[in-house]
Amino acid sequence: MRKEFTPDYILENKGCYEQHQVEALSFIKKGIISIDDIIDSEILLKDKYWWVIKKCDLTIRQKQDLAISCAEIVLVIYEKNYPETKAPREAIEAVKSYLDGKTTIDELREKRTAATAAYAAAAAYDASSAYDAAYYAAYAAAYAAAYASAASAYAAAYASAAAASATYAAYDAATFNQLLFNNLKQFIKSNP
Numbered sequence: 001m002r003k004e005f006t007p008d009y010i011l012e013n014k015g016c017y018e019q020h021q022v023e024a025l026s027f028i029k030k031g032i033i034s035i036d037d038i039i040d041s042e043i044l045l046k047d048k049y050w051w052v053i054k055k056c057d058l059t060i061r062q063k064q065d066l067a068i069s070c071a072e073i074v075l076v077i078y079e080k081n082y083p084e085t086k087a088p089r090e091a092i093e094a095v096k097s098y099l100d101g102k103t104t105i106d107e108l109r110e111k112r113t114a115a116t117a118a119y120a121a122a123a124a125y126d127a128s129s130a131y132d133a134a135y136y137a138a139y140a141a142a143y144a145a146a147y148a149s150a151a152s153a154y155a156a157a158y159a160s161a162a163a164a165s166a167t168y169a170a171y172d173a174a175t176f177n178q179l180l181f182n183n184l185k186q187f188i189k190s191n192p
């Protein structure tokens with residue numbers, strides 16, 4: 001995992017940021033910028049996830065692990081609202097099992113389909129975006145194992161977007177953002 005960057009690298013890989021926005025970042029004047037400088041900065045949480053996923057040279061397995069960890073955080077929202085519906089959790093568990101070689105791709109797709117059905121039932125009952133967040137996180141985790149290269153970008157995007165809707169569930173947005181932030185910090189710490 002790449003953890004150090006030059007200001008030029010950041011400017012060349014700024015994503016949707018304008019040059020003047022990058023030049024105003026608190027860390028940009030340093031000669032070598034660490035991943036911790038970026039993660040602890042004023043950048044939006046979703047953009048921190050984007051940077052780690054897209055610009056830190058993660059392995060496919062690292063992307064899958066990050067997708068799963070995001071999905072598990074968002075799953076709490078779903079289960080608070082639908083404690084009897086196990087399909088999203090089963091989809092996440094199927095991903096882990098698949099990555100350990102204990103589940104086939106067809107079994108994984110079956111669990112993803114069940115998670116999709118659970119979302120549809122929730123959406124028909126209540127249009128709250130908290131349900132969307134849990135479904136997308138579970139779906140993205142399943143997608144992570146089935147189609148590894150792009151999947152964790154979806155999981156991280158859905159998880160960070162869920163922070164905006166977290167107040168519809170029993171979590172407030174600040175608490176949810178803190179969980180996602182801590183997750184990203186722990187991921188960085190545990191991946192050399």
